[in-house]
Amino acid sequence: MSARRALDLSLYLVTDAALCGERGVAATVEAAVSGGATIVQLRDKHASDEELLALLARLDEAIAGRVPLVVNDRLELVLRARAAGLRVDGVHLGQGDAAVLRARAELGPDAIVGLTANTPAHLAAVAALPAGTVDYLGVGVLRPTSTKPDHPPALGIAGFAALQAAARDAAGAPVPCVAIGGVRLEDAAPLRAVGAAGLAVVSAICAAPDPRRQAADFAAAWRGGATPRTAHEPRIPRVLSIAGSDPSGGAGIQADLKSIAAVGGYGMAAITALTAQNTRGVRSVHVPPAASLLAQLDALSDDLIVDAVKLGMLANAELIRTVAEWLGRVRPPLVVLDPVMVSTSGDRLLDPEAEAALRELLPLADLVTPNLAELAVLAGADGPAADWASALEQATALSARTGVLVLAKGGHLGGAEAPDALVDARAGAALAEIVEFHGERIATRATHGTGCSLSSAIATLRARHGAWEPAVAEARRWLRESLRHGASLEVGGGNGPVHHFAGLWTRGGLDTAPTPAELGAEWWADIAELRRAIDELPFIRRLADGSLPRTAFDEYLAQDAHYLREYARALAEAARLAPDASAQAFWAAGSRECLTGELARHERDLAGALGAATGGAAAEFEPNAVNLGYLDHLLASGARGGYPELVAAVLPCYWIYDDLGRRLLAGDFGPEPGSPEHPYADWLAMYAEPSFAVSTQRAIELVTGVAAAATPEVRERMHRAFRRSAEFELAFFAAPLAASADDAPAPPGCGTRALSATIGA
Ligand SMILES: Cc1ncc(COP(=O)(O)OP(=O)(O)O)c(N)n1
Numbered sequence: 001m002s003a004r005r006a007l008d009l010s011l012y013l014v015t016d017a018a019l020c021g022e023r024g025v026a027a028t029v030e031a032a033v034s035g036g037a038t039i040v041q042l043r044d045k046h047a048s049d050e051e052l053l054a055l056l057a058r059l060d061e062a063i064a065g066r067v068p069l070v071v072n073d074r075l076e077l078v079l080r081a082r083a084a085g086l087r088v089d090g091v092h093l094g095q096g097d098a099a100v101l102r103a104r105a106e107l108g109p110d111a112i113v114g115l116t117a118n119t120p121a122h123l124a125a126v127a128a129l130p131a132g133t134v135d136y137l138g139v140g141v142l143r144p145t146s147t148k149p150d151h152p153p154a155l156g157i158a159g160f161a162a163l164q165a166a167a168r169d170a171a172g173a174p175v176p177c178v179a180i181g182g183v184r185l186e187d188a189a190p191l192r193a194v195g196a197a198g199l200a201v202v203s204a205i206c207a208a209p210d211p212r213r214q215a216a217d218f219a220a221a222w223r224g225g226a227t228p229r230t231a232h233e234p235r236i237p238r239v240l241s242i243a244g245s246d247p248s249g250g251a252g253i254q255a256d257l258k259s260i261a262a263v264g265g266y267g268m269a270a271i272t273a274l275t276a277q278n279t280r281g282v283r284s285v286h287v288p289p290a291a292s293l294l295a296q297l298d299a300l301s302d303d304l305i306v307d308a309v310k311l312g313m314l315a316n317a318e319l320i321r322t323v324a325e326w327l328g329r330v331r332p333p334l335v336v337l338d339p340v341m342v343s344t345s346g347d348r349l350l351d352p353e354a355e356a357a358l359r360e361l362l363p364l365a366d367l368v369t370p371n372l373a374e375l376a377v378l379a380g381a382d383g384p385a386a387d388w389a390s391a392l393e394q395a396t397a398l399s400a401r402t403g404v405l406v407l408a409k410g411g412h413l414g415g416a417e418a419p420d421a422l423v424d425a426r427a428g429a430a431l432a433e434i435v436e437f438h439g440e441r442i443a444t445r446a447t448h449g450t451g452c453s454l455s456s457a458i459a460t461l462r463a464r465h466g467a468w469e470p471a472v473a474e475a476r477r478w479l480r481e482s483l484r485h486g487a488s489l490e491v492g493g494g495n496g497p498v499h500h501f502a503g504l505w506t507r508g509g510l511d512t513a514p515t516p517a518e519l520g521a522e523w524w525a526d527i528a529e530l531r532r533a534i535d536e537l538p539f540i541r542r543l544a545d546g547s548l549p550r551t552a553f554d555e556y557l558a559q560d561a562h563y564l565r566e567y568a569r570a571l572a573e574a575a576r577l578a579p580d581a582s583a584q585a586f587w588a589a590g591s592r593e594c595l596t597g598e599l600a601r602h603e604r605d606l607a608g609a610l611g612a613a614t615g616g617a618a619a620e621f622e623p624n625a626v627n628l629g630y631l632d633h634l635l636a637s638g639a640r641g642g643y644p645e646l647v648a649a650v651l652p653c654y655w656i657y658d659d660l661g662r663r664l665l666a667g668d669f670g671p672e673p674g675s676p677e678h679p680y681a682d683w684l685a686m687y688a689e690p691s692f693a694v695s696t697q698r699a700i701e702l703v704t705g706v707a708a709a710a711t712p713e714v715r716e717r718m719h720r721a722f723r724r725s726a727e728f729e730l731a732f733f734a735a736p737l738a739a740s741a742d743d744a745p746a747p748p749g750c751g752t753r754a755l756s757a758t759i760g761a
């Protein structure tokens with residue numbers, strides 16, 4: 001069989017010798033293919049032909065026929081290798097490389113020929129290519145990446161989806177597109193939902209400490225659901241704290257190790273400084289020589305894998321440079337920097353030379369977690385933010401300037417609330433993405449070491465979850481419980497430590513029994529990237545500005561009408577299974593409203609043109625694969641998991657529509673969506689109706705109430721059902737503007753595999 005025929009592009013590994021480091025390219029490829037990479041591209045801009053030929057022979061052994069192997073750029077070399085009997089399945093060419101027509105002619109019909117396309121003009125050129133010239137397109141960059149310094153502008157999920165929609169050859173056949181450039185684990189679900197053929201990844205796998213595991217995580221994330229957290233074999237992240245010692249045990253490495261352990265990681269510590277302190281204050285600091293720190297760090301990286309690093313007190317410029325050099329050499333996959341620079345009382349803890357060195361180190365971090373005083377210093381502001389809006393502004397400026405994610409922390413602001421926010425302005429300040437986390441302030445003096453503890457917990461949970469928002473949400477939930485119980489430790493006469501193990505000791509498990517509100521916040525944060533991807537969809541943007549073609553809207557209505565008819569049955573089933581009369585009445589009313597409200601309006605709007613979709617006699621309407629997959633998921637959730645999973649699965653349809661409807665009508669997506677001339681004004685108003693908000697709130701309370709009272713296992717299954725539905729929501733919104741019904745995005749679990757799973761359940 002030719003390598004082309006069954007081309008699986010879902011996890012496309014592109015090699016980089018420098019990033020593979022001492023492990024080497026062949027060992028990295030062997031591990032990544034064992035983990036689930038489905039195609040490999042040898043990309044090396046510097047190696048000679050002879051070196052590449054030798055490497056190709058080693059890669060052939062490493063791959064052992066399991067997946068195809070292509071070479072980047074070098075068509076002549078591919079021809080030479082094939083003539084010499086080496087196995088090379090094809091070539092990937094960029095716009096400036098050899099012509100794909102020539103590659104196809106010289107390599108023959110069975111070879112794989114890939115092409116880079118980053119702009120509409122590139123796609124226009126693809127549209128002139130005879131059918132079968134190229135097998136796939138590499139479309140990027142998804143996000144800015146240092147792996148290809150000369151990369152084109154970042155597209156984001158929506159930009160990728162828009163280019164992909166135009167990817168057709170001269171015969172009008174769609175050309176599969178893989179997303180490349182800065183692709184991360186959390187991009188898998190949204191990319192798959194918008195119909196990508198796969199993820200092309202360089203650094204995330206080549207530079208990973210364990211490429212097999214990393215590839216397995218990508219493959220699982222692509223399949224859907226089985227992210228590291230929910231996999232059967234949950235990863236225990238190995239987390240290194242590089243920080244100072246606090247002998248009182250509430251802050252520094254002592255707090256870091258406790259925090260890492262409390263949230264499920266294996267903690268390690270390299271000590272930068274020995275402080276003499278207690279809960280009342282710091283008396284002295286002894287900083288051992290930099291060579292001693294370097295020896296600690298090298299001893300670790302020579303032997304074991306570090307999944308995440310948390311940086312705390314780095315004491316002086318020499319130590320900071322030592323850490324920066326080690327980070328640059330070892331490249332741990334995750335670095336969280338808690339920049340211990342300014343004390344809560346406002347004292348500068350680093351001298352000017354050390355502050356300058358820390359600024360230089362900053363871009364080596366993935367996330368920085370400054371307190372308000374440190375944020376002001378790092379952002380170059382006149383003074384600490386006096387309110388939350390100013391804190392977010394400073395965090396946005398810092399993230400934009402350094403290319404690092406910032407956790408803005410409102411704990412020192414005073415007031416009834418203690419908000420935090422993840423601020424991502426890495427693609428430029430104008431495009432800042434801000435995810436806020438709210439919660440009432442906890443009145444306690446037990447706040448010693450909260451910054452150290454939070455940053456260590458986030459580093460650990462980010463390594464477990466593969467995404468920032470759920471990591472921050474869970475770390476906050478854990479810290480809040482630890483704060484609530486801190487006083488019970490009765491440690492010291494000043495500001496005592498938090499109770500890192502409050503959840504573990506009071507309930508005998510890692511589960512900290514969240515409140516319904518905390519769970520709601522965590523689940524909502526967990527789908528933040530899906531919600532953002534929905535926001536960016538051309539369908540939503542054009543719905544908001546009124547430019548959505550009526551045909552696409554009608555297609556959407558027809559699909560939604562079919563969906564609502566069955567969704568009403570799912571709500572009726574929830575009513576049947578409900579544990580009490582109040583919940584029963586709520587779901588029954590929801591089912592009725594679905595049929596008499598939304599569905600009736602859809603039918604009116606469709607005005608009979610798509611009568612088949614809504615139960616009419618004509619048989620033209622076909623529910624698309626996303627629709628069938630989504631409904632199948634609802635059915636399966638109820639059949640397998642009863643009331644808890646069923647209600648978790650129906651919740652995103654309330655919550656996402658309510659949120660989207662209100663923001664659309666409020667003008668968050670552009671001017672005047674509420675004006676009567678807007679072609680979709682009625683429809684937009686329906687989801688922004690106050691009664692829908694009330695129902696949504698009640699649905700959230702009911703579902704999170706069940707989840708909070710459930711066992712951790714049931715709660716986790718509910719969470720998964722909820723997340724899967726959110727993935728279907730994204731795919732549902734993306735489908736109408738996908739090129740044809742056949743291209744309707746297929747999110748995880750969608751289609752025949754899910755159907756048979758249901759039947760088998
Ligand atoms: C799968 C995939 N997509 C895009 C590229 C980039 O190719 P090109 O534009 O030629 O840039 P270089 O990789 O040659 O720098 C790729 N290599 N693979």
Ligand SMILES: Cc1nc(C(=O)O)sc1CCOP(=O)(O)O
Pocket residue numbers: 014116118138139140141142144145146147148151152180181182183200201202203204
């Ligand atoms: C090789 C390559 N081509 C790109 C393109 O957009 O054409 S971006 C890129 C590098 C992607 O590396 P990473 O996964 O480490 O971000």
Ligand SMILES: [Mg+2]
Pocket residue numbers: 072073092093094095097
């Ligand atoms: Mg090239």
